[in-house]
Amino acid sequence: MTLILKNIEQHVTLTVQEKELFLSKTEIQTYKAKTILLNSGAICKHSYFVNSGILRSFNINDNIVEHVLTFACEGWWIGDLYSLLSQKPGNLFIEVLEDAEVVLLSKENQEILYREIPKLERFFRILTENSLVANQERLMDNLSLTAEERFEKFNKKYPTLIQKIAQKQIASYLGVTPEFYSKMKSRLLRK
């Protein structure tokens, strides 16, 4: 259960009281695979931290095609940041891909915690900075690499994910169709 505290203490140090206060403002839930934690069009009320299992966030465009924005495994945060910050309806779905235990931190409690434990401003600043760096890299990769190059990079970066989740999810993350993903994979295996 202290996974989330370990996560925080990678960047800032908390006192025992602060840890207790933090935990008192969170809530733990378990969810079965296929559960939808957030629907497109809804307002995102929580940040989610994954204790175990796998979640994903994705949107669906006019053509009814899904596109994965993020996967979140053990020790990762996930949410619809746009909706969470603006408290307006978002475009993202958040779904459980593999039975999961999740820590929920509501927006209100997050704001209370910023006031009570200012160090958490620093923690979430660093967390967000790291996400932004990763996102910028992915954006540039999508602009400048071929699907095959992105696939190989993904393989190296998340070797365990590939065994755990459906191919179509990875295809969707990479921005290709499942058919093309399959073709690409067999082409690479033949080498």
Next chain:
Amino acid sequence: MTLILKNIEQHVTLTVQEKELFLSKTEIQTYKAKTILLNSGAICKHSYFVNSGILRSFNINDNIVEHVLTFACEGWWIGDLYSLLSQKPGNLFIEVLEDAEVVLLSKENQEILYREIPKLERFFRILTENSLVANQERLMDNLSLTAEERFEKFNKKYPTLIQKIAQKQIASYLGVTPEFYSKMKSRLLRK
């Protein structure tokens, strides 16, 4: 000159002393168009805030093709966040597109300011959150929209930029070749 203070005060309130301290840790420079402020392979030492003019950040892949990550006009921040945070050599160039006046904030001074004015943790957290939201939207747009749709969205979002900078820059931001951009533009005009 107080543009940067106005920018900060959109999210947090500073005392007169804090404002003075902040400004004392920054430096103003003017640059001619085509000046390179940061080279790929170099370590990024500063965050840049644009008082006037236009900058861009971009990378260059193996094929010698440029891809624009960001434009920054009056009132925007720019930098190579990856390199700035890690203090490792980055992949981005930062270049002046239109004669500019820029506020430089060094990484060391930024860290001093975090210590002296903890509210700035909050400011930069919010700034980074907003960048991340914008980046995530752009990423999803690149995955799910056609070049034409991205072009129209860009038009609506940054109507003034289009008059000011070369078409090839916008093409590069959208992820298409200048030739295709030109074709697309005349196709849209014919409607």
Next chain:
DNA sequence: AAAACTTCTTAATCTAGGTTAAGTGTCCTT
């Protein structure tokens, strides 16, 4: 353990956007 569903594979065909190339316009330089 059969039915029903979903995922994955393979292959033929199609298209958004890339490449190459040649010509025109524009704006720095000197």
Next chain:
DNA sequence: AAGGACACTTAACCTAGATTAAGAAGTTTT
């Protein structure tokens, strides 16, 4: 004001990846 370097356009042709379709292989449900 002439020359040179870019920036933009147009057009013919090309390709990475999409679409469609149909079958095979797992999974889940009953």
